[in-house]
Amino acid sequence: MDNTEEKQIERRVFTSFFQAGFIEAFTGIFLLQLGLPALFSRSGFGDWQSALFALPIALILLIVVLLVRRFVVIPRLGHVKFLPERRRRISKLIIVPIITLIAGAIVGYIFSENASLRHTFVGQIPFSLIPIIVFSAAAYFLDMKRLYVYGVIVGLTFPLGKYLETAIVSRNALPVTILSIAFVFLGIAIVFLVAFLRKYQETGV
């Protein structure tokens, strides 16, 4: 066995800790948190009110996911402390929120300079690029290729919603598109979790 094979085994062990659908669940919750306030605000609520109504839903789902991880998944997978090299890669994930903040600030500045841009198809491009960059960074540092695909899907959600908004002339098309993709991710997460539970039984040792 050479170093490459050991790396492959280590990668397989590491990725096995993400097979219960947590990444999909977090992505779904993230999209839900974007789609719900947009839907509420289009239904006549103010921006702050919409955000406040959506927040508890996302928080409850987040707590459920974390509890499932703590009490259902980890007892079945076991506890592992990864090698320092892997831990360093994970710690580099801190770069993801930094990228998000910088990109968000740039987009915010552009829109503050030209508010009408926000409601155009071109105005959705930054909303596409941010998730693609963020998911790509996460894919690179976590060494998980499927995150690149998720980045593209999430990234395409915004221009697709905007396109549908103009194509079918429905002001709810954008939030409905975002929420549909969110539910797809949450559905995938549930399928992954069920598959995981069928594969792994609690050993109690």
Add this chain to the structure above:
Amino acid sequence: MKELPNRGKKQTTDSLSEIMNIDRLVHSPARLSILTYLSVVEEGDAVYLLNQTGLTWGNLSANVTRLQEAGYIEVVKEFKAKKPHTLLKLTDKGRKAFQGYQNKMKGLLDIKSLSPGGT
């Protein structure tokens, strides 16, 4: 029968002595599997090893005991939320033995692939 060239003979003799010197404690499939999965993490518990190796609890326990007796792995038994929890870690001696085994096997396979009739 075609005679092997001298170099081939020497290599065959070397490889045979290498086979005889192989660490039998590591060579067992179950223990090799345990050492492999412990070598890619800093530490892991028994549930992790059960899942990754596919061994039964009894088989894992017996092989872990042998590796522990040889000083290849360190076993820490503790209680987590009032439940017994067994944590396992590869020792420096174990890591060296595992790497030595890997190198020997790689050398053997290389010699085999070089020797006449080898694949």
